[in-house]
Amino acid sequence: EKDRLVVALATAVHSKQKAQQEAHAAAEELRRQMAVEAEGTAAIGADFPHIIYDEIDGEPEMRFVKIQAVGVSEDDYDILADSDGKYIVTIHRQPSPGIAEAKWTKEFQFSDGIYEFSEERLEQGILSLCFYKKILQRRSLRSVKRNHCSSFEDFHLISDAQSLASERSSKGSVGQEKCFLPNTAFPSTDGHLLLVQNLKVGCYVSLSDKSEARVVSIAEYTPQRTKPYKLMELVTCQGAYRMSASHRVAVPNATGDPGEQRAEMLQVGDSVLVGEKVQKLTKVTAIKARTYLYMVSFEPDKPVEMFHMSNWGMQTWGEPLQADSQHLHEPEIPTRGLELLRMVGIPNCSEVELIEAMPTRYDD
Numbered sequence: 001e002k003d004r005l006v007v008a009l010a011t012a013v014h015s016k017q018k019a020q021q022e023a024h025a026a027a028e029e030l031r032r033q034m035a036v037e038a039e040g041t042a043a044i045g046a047d048f049p050h051i052i053y054d055e056i057d058g059e060p061e062m063r064f065v066k067i068q069a070v071g072v073s074e075d076d077y078d079i080l081a082d083s084d085g086k087y088i089v090t091i092h093r094q095p096s097p098g099i100a101e102a103k104w105t106k107e108f109q110f111s112d113g114i115y116e117f118s119e120e121r122l123e124q125g126i127l128s129l130c131f132y133k134k135i136l137q138r139r140s141l142r143s144v145k146r147n148h149c150s151s152f153e154d155f156h157l158i159s160d161a162q163s164l165a166s167e168r169s170s171k172g173s174v175g176q177e178k179c180f181l182p183n184t185a186f187p188s189t190d191g192h193l194l195l196v197q198n199l200k201v202g203c204y205v206s207l208s209d210k211s212e213a214r215v216v217s218i219a220e221y222t223p224q225r226t227k228p229y230k231l232m233e234l235v236t237c238q239g240a241y242r243m244s245a246s247h248r249v250a251v252p253n254a255t256g257d258p259g260e261q262r263a264e265m266l267q268v269g270d271s272v273l274v275g276e277k278v279q280k281l282t283k284v285t286a287i288k289a290r291t292y293l294y295m296v297s298f299e300p301d302k303p304v305e306m307f308h309m310s311n312w313g314m315q316t317w318g319e320p321l322q323a324d325s326q327h328l329h330e331p332e333i334p335t336r337g338l339e340l341l342r343m344v345g346i347p348n349c350s351e352v353e354l355i356e357a358m359p360t361r362y363d364d
Contacts, residue, residue, distance in 0.1 A: 048091060048104045063115055065108060065129040067091075071099040074122055074288060079129070079228075085114035089129070119289045120228065179221065179244040179293035181231070185307040193307065196294045205298065208250070208258070208273070208305055213298040221293040228288040232263035235283035238274050241308060244293060245286070250303040252278050258303050273303065 050067040069077070072093050080088045086109040095101040108129075115131035122128075185193040187206040194205060203215045221229075230245040243249075245264040250273040253259035258273055264286070271278050298304060 048102075048106075050106070052108075061133040062118075063110065063131045063133070065131075067106075067127040067129075068125065069093075069122065069127040070125045071096055072122065072125070072127065077122075077127060079117070079120065079290075081117055085109060087117060087129075089127075091127075117290055119287075119291065121287055121289075123285070179229075179247060179295045180306065181242050181244075181308075182292050182294070183309040183311060184243075184294075185309050186304055187307075193309070195309065196296060197292070199294075199296060205304055207298075207300075208276075208303045211300075211302070213300055213302060213304065215296060216299045217295075217297040219295040221295070223290040223292060228290045229293060230264070231287040231289055231291075232266075233283075233285040233287055234263060234266060234272065234281055235285075236272065236274055236279040236281060238277075238279055239308075240283075241306065242287070243306075275305065 048067055048069060050065060052063065052065050055062040055064070067089070069091060072091055076093050077089065077091045080090070086107060089106050089108065091102070091104040093099070093102040093104075110131075113133050115133055117129070118132050119130040120128065180196045182195075182197055184196045186196070186199075188194050189204050189206050189212055194203065197220075199215050199218055201215055201218060204212050205215065207213050223229075231242055232245050232247070233240055233242050234249070235241075243263055245262070247263045248260040249263050249266060250258040251261045251266075252271055252273060261270075266272070266281060266284055268281050268284050270281050272281060273279075
């Protein structure tokens with residue numbers, strides 16, 4: 001009985017030692033695997049690979065740079081430019097769980113011309129930079145008619161606002177100003193569209209309630225190289241709209257009258273007014289961009305519809321003129337009219353001759 005007890009104890013000790021050895025080996029393997037995973041995770045995006053591609057279908061030619069920037073926030077990168085068309089992108093990624101700190105600097109200067117920086121966006125770990133070729137003149141859409149200013153003197157009032165804007169721009173970037181982006185259009189009182197960069201003090205626009213409002217002040221903010229402006233992109237099922245982050249957006253309220261909310265305070269699912277309908281926001285994106293901004297004040301201060309116009313239009317064709325359609329818009333003489341002419345003794349005039357003899361000017 002004593003020998004049996006000794007054997008049992010020895011077996012238990014051996015089993016315990018074996019279990020401890022297996023647990024230790026499992027722990028070592030787990031630490032090794034975690035180290036390998038941590039090393040691989042820390043290496044994610046460490047080299048910040050990038051690609052460069054062009055879109056040459058439009059005018060001017062656009063060039064895009066996309067940089068893999070995993071773990072990079074908007075405060076971790078900067079873009080500097082010089083007068084020679086060279087752009088320096090600096091990234092200083094801060095450490096986070098599973099991702100190591102990393103620093104990266106890259107100069108971009110294109111040998112086929114000078115490219116002007118247009119916009120940047122950081123989304124889903126990709127930093128996208130957009131440039132347009134400077135040697136091609138950037139076109140803007142203009143209204144067919146003049147801007148319906150109330151008097152000639154009003155054209156000179158804009159200079160004060162522009163001087164003030166230039167002074168503000170030289171001192172710093174936009175703060176709480178409510179600004180429009182270039183090529184934002186407003187409906188005029190005669191049914192045309194007026195671009196914000198073409199507005200003058202004294203111009204009239206058509207408000208959302210079909211009344212009129214006068215432009216009473218305009219300020220232009222120039223792009224800042226060291227600090228981009230904060231913008232918001234609001235998307236509904238009827239389109240996407242961009243504006244400064246502090247811009248006032250018309251929203252419905254309980255009384256039925258339009259209320260206001262700053263763009264940066266809106267979230268997906270919130271309601272906004274698009275045209276005459278209430279629409280839900282399906283996407284809200286914060287953007288930083290180096291662009292011109294325009295701050296406009298209307299009197300009275302009521303909502304006005306804004307439309308985003310593209311910088312470039314697609315070239316299309318009209319319907320070709322058919323050979324048998326050259327007289328489609330020429331006036332026709334009724335058959336009864338020809339019979340009356342014959343009755344008064346003018347039977348030998350053809351329809352073509354009568355049309356050619358028709359006067360083009362009438363004097364009272």
